[in-house]
Amino acid sequence: MKHDTHTVKQAINGNTEAFEALLYASEEKLYYTALSYMKNKEDALDAIQEATCKAYLSLKQLKKPEFFSTWLFRILICECYRLLKHKQRVLPYEESELIKRLPHKQTEKNDTVDISGALSQLNYFYQTAIILYYYHDLSIKQIAEVMDKPVGTIKTYLYRGKKQLKQELERREGLYERYV
Known part of the structure; x- marks a missing residue:
């Protein structure tokens, strides 16, 4: 703004x-x-x-x-x-808003995968970068200014954070399918 x-x-x-x-x-x-x-x-x-x-x-x-x-x-x-x-x-953070903005898989029963739990498992810096980027629609440059980090570092945080988030969501989905 x-x-x-x-x-x-x-x-x-x-x-x-x-x-x-x-x-x-x-x-x-x-x-x-x-x-x-x-x-x-x-x-x-x-x-x-x-x-x-x-x-x-x-x-x-x-x-x-x-x-x-x-x-x-x-x-x-x-x-x-x-x-x-x-x-x-x-x-x-507000899980419902993140669910709308982040791509996610759904189970056969249309239950959404627990994003809040998966996101809470991420590194503090990855969490912050993902929340600011997807939830608050800040650009990478703005996130760099807010977090007082170089733009390249923010890109790395987003890349690694999304990668870890995907792995965590897949792990949780696998656990869910075992008990259903």
Whole structure:
């Protein structure tokens, strides 16, 4: 999501109405991003509140207004990870949305393969890259900016993550077929 750089510059110069306008323009995407990590509404709202506060306090440090959105989402994702680490939970996400976006096999009874369980078995970096790419429709370049990694590394994370996810789903499908 691109923001008007004029509004961002106003916010950097201390205009609170401009900062609020930027947040309102991003509110839905912020909420669903936080919800995909935190899994429940209350924790997602806590993460958004903390991230918004941190963003407001450090807004003057933003050097390139055109990267406001990436900068804000990076703060939010870091805050989500901080809260998750604090609670020592596994990285959650909305399984139903991932099921719609990821190609998956179906069993003969039209039961979908358990993507959430398979995805939770992946490396932390692979999980994050896959969630940001498929669930949040971020480009590889945007994911690289959010995760503070080179573009080539993100491509590797996506490639290896999809490969491991496929293997895990096939393993789970094999186990399911043995017990049916």
